[in-house]
Amino acid sequence: MFHLVFPPFVYCFSVSTIMKILCNPFFLLFIIVGFFFLLRVLLIRTGLIYVTKKWWRSIEDCFHAYQFFKVPEFNENMQENQFYSKVSVYLYSLASVEDSDFTNLFTGKKSNDIILRLDPNQVIDDDFLGARVSWINEVKTDTTSRAFILKIRKADKRRILRPYLQYIHTVFDELQQTKRELKLYMNIDGNQNHNRRWRFVPFTHPSTFETIAMESDLKNKLKSDLESFLKAKQYYHRLGRAWKRSYLLYGPSGTGKSSFVAAMANFLGYDVYDIDLSRVLDDSDLKLLLLQTTTKSVIVVEDLDRFLMDKSTAVSLSGVLNFMDGISNSCCAEERIMVFTVNSKDQIDPAILRPGRIDVHIHFPLCDFSAFKTLANSYLGVKDHKLFPQVEEIFQTGASLSPAEIGELMIANRNSPSRALKSVITALQTEGDCRGSMDNMGRRLLDASSRNSTEESGDHSGIFSKENVNTIKDIKKLYGLLKLRSKKSQSLDSTPGHKDG
Ligand SMILES: Nc1ncnc2c1ncn2[C@@H]1O[C@H](COP(=O)(O)OP(=O)(O)OP(=O)(O)O)[C@@H](O)[C@H]1O
Numbered sequence: 001m002f003h004l005v006f007p008p009f010v011y012c013f014s015v016s017t018i019m020k021i022l023c024n025p026f027f028l029l030f031i032i033v034g035f036f037f038l039l040r041v042l043l044i045r046t047g048l049i050y051v052t053k054k055w056w057r058s059i060e061d062c063f064h065a066y067q068f069f070k071v072p073e074f075n076e077n078m079q080e081n082q083f084y085s086k087v088s089v090y091l092y093s094l095a096s097v098e099d100s101d102f103t104n105l106f107t108g109k110k111s112n113d114i115i116l117r118l119d120p121n122q123v124i125d126d127d128f129l130g131a132r133v134s135w136i137n138e139v140k141t142d143t144t145s146r147a148f149i150l151k152i153r154k155a156d157k158r159r160i161l162r163p164y165l166q167y168i169h170t171v172f173d174e175l176q177q178t179k180r181e182l183k184l185y186m187n188i189d190g191n192q193n194h195n196r197r198w199r200f201v202p203f204t205h206p207s208t209f210e211t212i213a214m215e216s217d218l219k220n221k222l223k224s225d226l227e228s229f230l231k232a233k234q235y236y237h238r239l240g241r242a243w244k245r246s247y248l249l250y251g252p253s254g255t256g257k258s259s260f261v262a263a264m265a266n267f268l269g270y271d272v273y274d275i276d277l278s279r280v281l282d283d284s285d286l287k288l289l290l291l292q293t294t295t296k297s298v299i300v301v302e303d304l305d306r307f308l309m310d311k312s313t314a315v316s317l318s319g320v321l322n323f324m325d326g327i328s329n330s331c332c333a334e335e336r337i338m339v340f341t342v343n344s345k346d347q348i349d350p351a352i353l354r355p356g357r358i359d360v361h362i363h364f365p366l367c368d369f370s371a372f373k374t375l376a377n378s379y380l381g382v383k384d385h386k387l388f389p390q391v392e393e394i395f396q397t398g399a400s401l402s403p404a405e406i407g408e409l410m411i412a413n414r415n416s417p418s419r420a421l422k423s424v425i426t427a428l429q430t431e432g433d434c435r436g437s438m439d440n441m442g443r444r445l446l447d448a449s450s451r452n453s454t455e456e457s458g459d460h461s462g463i464f465s466k467e468n469v470n471t472i473k474d475i476k477k478l479y480g481l482l483k484l485r486s487k488k489s490q491s492l493d494s495t496p497g498h499k500d501g
């Protein structure tokens with residue numbers, strides 16, 4: 001038989017003493033705090049906290065009346081609602097997007113950037129002046145129309161709505177100043193969707209004025225032309241003119257016209273609207289597209305001459321003219337640059353080129369020795385080389401290639417500048433000489449001659465017609481003559497009376 005024997009001090013705690021300790025408020029407080037601490041740890045560790053918050057919120061929601069404000073993506077004229085874009089930028093800057101239950105992840109502008117995108121009908125919470133508001137990313141699958149819905153408590157509305165909307169404007173402006181992600185808009189097939197005609201992707205073209213091989217004087221002139229355009233809002237308004245400027249880029253294929261458009265957009269920080277004329281239904285569809293562009297944008301129509309000559313577009317000449325004039329209308333007038341690219345001005349109707357429709361004509365020639373040196377510097381990191389004199393000599397014979405062709409040769413041989421230069425020399429001697437043939441050299445001569453005659457007399461017919469250019473010998477003779485003349489003239493021929501930008 002065993003007996004439990006406790007140490008003597010245990011017998012000191014009588015039941016009444018234990019009761020006393022339990023009823024001690026400090027002990028009770030300690031127990032309660034400890035309990036809540038453990039509960040919190042449990043909720044957070046297991047993620048039950050989120051479930052609890054959701055329950056709590058739905059209970060809370062039952063005791064409040066809410067008001068809803070819709071911010072649609074387009075207005076009734078199908079023009080983009082600027083406030084929608086602002087809300088979008090604002091919401092993506094919120095930490096709650098990162099904390100939300102579900103978010104889409106996409107590659108950003110740089111390949112190692114990751115950006116978050118809301119799912120259709122996803123809800124994002126925000127706090128403002130102690131009040132909680134929610135945004136719903138409404139996407140209707142049947143109409144593809146999108147909107148943000150602001151949900152705000154009626155009790156808070158009077159106090160916070162206006163300052164909150166103002167706050168969104170301010171945050172947007174600040175974010176725009178620090179980083180603006182440019183967009184490249186492309187028109188989608190007119191038959192597919194009559195409402196949403198533009199689709200965009202981030203505009204990531206790396207071309208800048210520094211990477212374009214172009215006569216430095218001309219480049220500087222163009223830069224200051226754009227700079228003064230940016231500052232000329234008051235000036236244009238005082239004249240009662242739309243704050244816009246139109247450029248015609250003309251020259252053979254691969255001479256940098258498209259790259260220049262990208263450089264312009266990057267320089268101005270403008271979005272690009274690239275109009276594919278083959279996807280435009282008719283003249284009024286083209287106007288609708290213009291109507292749906294936003295301010296601070298470069299609107300580009302590439303290869304206009306090809307479309308008009310091949311008739312591979314449903315848009316007529318008068319449609320194009322109306323489109324060019326349409327930008328003067330108040331609805332789509334502000335802060336827009338319009339750019340048309342063509343291979344040659346010869347086939348273009350003079351009505352398109354008239355002052356007011358085109359303000360600045362920029363010629364993109366095939367490579368000369370100076371452009372070649374710029375390319376060698378940027379593609380190969382070579383400022384001077386023992387093969388340069390040989391290259392210069394070949395250029396002097398009239399042989400030439402486009403910057404695109406020379407660039408490709410340099411990229412392919414970028415590990416060995418000597419090999420790259422040798423391959424350029426070989427190409428100039430073989431293919432470059434072919435440029436002296438009727439098809440290419442003749443075109444260049446006609447291009448150059450029409451440019452000179454345009455600048456000097458306003459006559460588009462050109463001094464040299466194809467019939468006059470018969471033999472390579474003739475061509476080289478004429479080319480030498482033209483080179484002398486073209487040295488005197490400039491490639492930037494701002495239309496008289498339009499030096500206002
Ligand atoms: N002047 C230039 N300076 C630097 N790179 C150039 C230049 N011209 C062409 N390139 C390079 O050649 C390639 C083609 O140029 P781009 O597409 O701009 O020519 P394009 O004149 O628009 O041709 P196309 O008339 O065929 O559309 C680009 O990769 C570009 O980097």
Ligand SMILES: [Mg+2]
Nearest residue numbers: 257258302341
């Ligand atoms: Mg192009």
